[in-house]
Amino acid sequence: MTTRQDCLALDAADPLAPLREHFDLPDDLIYLDGNSLGVLPRATPARVQQVVREEWGRDLIQSWNTAGWIDLPQRVGDKIARLIGAGAGEAVAADSTSVNLYKVLMAASHIARQDQPARRVIVSERSNFPTDLYIAESLARELGWTLRLIEPEEVEAALTHDVAVLMLTHVNYRTGRMHDMAAVTRAAHAAGALVVWDLAHSAGAVPVDLRGADADFAVGCGYKYLNGGPGAPAFVWAHPRHADRFWQPLAGWMGHAAPFRFTPDYQPAPGIARYLCGTPAVIAMSALDCGVDTVLAAEPLGGMAALREKSIALTTLFADLVEARCAEHGISVVSPREAALRGSQVCLARAEGAYAIVQALIARRVVGDFRAGDAQTPDILRFGFTPLYTRHVDVWDAVEQLVQVMASGEWREARFHQRAAVT
């Protein structure tokens, strides 16, 4: 079995190890929650201060021109495009994932209504991230459509003649299960449906090739693997064949062809810029820009392919060690063991105590998170492995701490069972 010494040797030989230097991570912390909130890049505080003190405080409105505030959404979008297999000019950073999902679902529904009006169903997974389902449910209500929820293995069978849009999250937020984007998109297109991908747990975590998969629309999150900070702006992508076909309904002035001409009638900008709405969140988007840079810093070292290789090594090691050392404590791995089916996270389950075990680990400075189960699914302990800053030795130490939490029985202490507002 892999020893701690082996892990140190793997880290010493890791060509991606220098990327950790781009982050300001507390020394004593093993942070396995970058799939919830990425850590602070070292460059961010100074950049944010510059934006606040100089661009805003000193230069005020002229920074729209001199600091390039006006095309920040495009510049950050172009950087993100490099991580998701999209071209320059095809993505923008804007709003939240939920808001962007509304835009692209509306666009997809309009295209479907024009091209195939008999199709009035959106298909998604019951275990999709809830906000995706809420937005789709809401839009279905508005349009008089149906939202049909299925299990992940039912996707192909669900692509019936009435399906207008298949909306999936590439990597499931609870289980870490990853869809084969190219195969699913191909099947959906063969069945006559458009595909909307949520890349919240993919962008910056696993290779994504939207153009290669011939996807239709995508949205994603800025504050997870892109390290953009809490509540960072999200991003939105539309395949160029669709981008100009439809006004998305959040037709704010920043999506206008000439926002500063102040004409009373809307003329959508060409391409993805029409997916912008209000004034860009300059401070937040500057932080996101620094976060995206931390992922782009991997490009000379092999980019997303190299990050994926390390991610698989880390998640495989974690799953192996947990199975070898924690099975006796009733802990099992619920994420797929086949690497190709797994994103950059590993989820564990235990018949009881999942919440308290996560809290006890946090008290030992190993940060994962808890996601409650329901009638069908167990409570889970969720661990994300960001290959930019997570080391092999962190994986080993995290499992060691988990073993100690279980062996000592300390997770049974009352203090670890008190639920916080946000869990």
Added chain:
Amino acid sequence: MTTRQDCLALDAADPLAPLREHFDLPDDLIYLDGNSLGVLPRATPARVQQVVREEWGRDLIQSWNTAGWIDLPQRVGDKIARLIGAGAGEAVAADSTSVNLYKVLMAASHIARQDQPARRVIVSERSNFPTDLYIAESLARELGWTLRLIEPEEVEAALTHDVAVLMLTHVNYRTGRMHDMAAVTRAAHAAGALVVWDLAHSAGAVPVDLRGADADFAVGCGYKYLNGGPGAPAFVWAHPRHADRFWQPLAGWMGHAAPFRFTPDYQPAPGIARYLCGTPAVIAMSALDCGVDTVLAAEPLGGMAALREKSIALTTLFADLVEARCAEHGISVVSPREAALRGSQVCLARAEGAYAIVQALIARRVVGDFRAGDAQTPDILRFGFTPLYTRHVDVWDAVEQLVQVMASGEWREARFHQRAAVT
């Protein structure tokens, strides 16, 4: 006529003068563009650094609980409520003004469709801020409704039996003309229409009493008179009689009754919280919080009533001085001269050269902005007077610089005619 000495005496006697100390304003600058982008509060850089370095960098996800990130939208919303005549729990800070306008227009349209289905018209002003018109136009397209644009003096006559929603900006962004919110709302209700107010140029600038006026919905901007920073989150308010009646369609997880229960079906939170959508923009919203505090700092000094009194003094002084000293240079005041009809800004016009004159003033460190006219309206020079940090002597000096720009003819220099991307 008022002299510079008089202005210095007015400033010395001004009980609101200490409020200027809350801002970090370049010494040599006369900033009359707080209606476009408010200046940097002195407290903001440290607060933003604390959020970035400590709450995010050090404490990471636990800050959702320990730093109260999760209810930032409500806490900032409650502060804003104090400035707009709303109660605690009635407003939230979220998203952009454009996105929030979509939410409330959708809500208003649903209420109208339930209560008075024959009404299918949204009325607004042709000179409303374009993004408001674009959002309304888009929504009208979605619903098969009509957007009817009128002139400000035609409001009452336009309230015909088919009007579902009257959507107005309280203070016009170009002319500074202010509607009588109570009277217009009364007239709209008498005619059976709901009223949506955009407070972009009102909140923090003029007294607003949404409950007193019995308004239905309101949205507003965080980066103008609330000093929240470039692209700051906006705010949204719904009268409690409406808040629970309808799901707004941007039904993201933060508007769910129990966001962290991760249930697949949407249960809207009670009250205004259902107008939240995605994850709050924590860094940006913390900056907005500091900005709102600068306005609340006036509360012990008389609050919005005292700020309004000073605002009227400043705008009246500016208009008087311009009329006395600049008429000979072909410059006229286009904002209403009656104070009750005017927000906290004064707009000027000249048959030619408005853009270049604004540029020449900026070169002299007097910052206003330019707004292009059209077939019906002239190009304008726009000046906002934020009573929190603008002094009487600034008004005098700004007019003196304008006189010099005109008398010297320097505005004719080619360099002042080069158009920037954002004007």
